[in-house]
Amino acid sequence: MTYHQSSAVSVATVVTAATVIMIGYRVGRAHAAWRDLRAAKRDVPAKRKIAWGHTRPLLLGALFLLATMVAAAYDAGH
Numbered sequence: 001m002t003y004h005q006s007s008a009v010s011v012a013t014v015v016t017a018a019t020v021i022m023i024g025y026r027v028g029r030a031h032a033a034w035r036d037l038r039a040a041k042r043d044v045p046a047k048r049k050i051a052w053g054h055t056r057p058l059l060l061g062a063l064f065l066l067a068t069m070v071a072a073a074y075d076a077g078h
Helices: 005-039 044-077
Strands: none
Touching: 005 044
């Protein structure tokens, strides 16, 4: 099977689009959770737990994406 640059570009485009959508969703959920936390003064411990529950996957996903990019750049350099 031969390698076609257009298929690599298509895959990269789909991966980029999916990443942008996922990051946008995660940022929106984390922001809404922290906004709810500020709005609810009585139920702070439970709301804080929910807020961190939405923020943690965002941070882990960002770290994973950054590590993937660093590994790809390192691999491309060698």
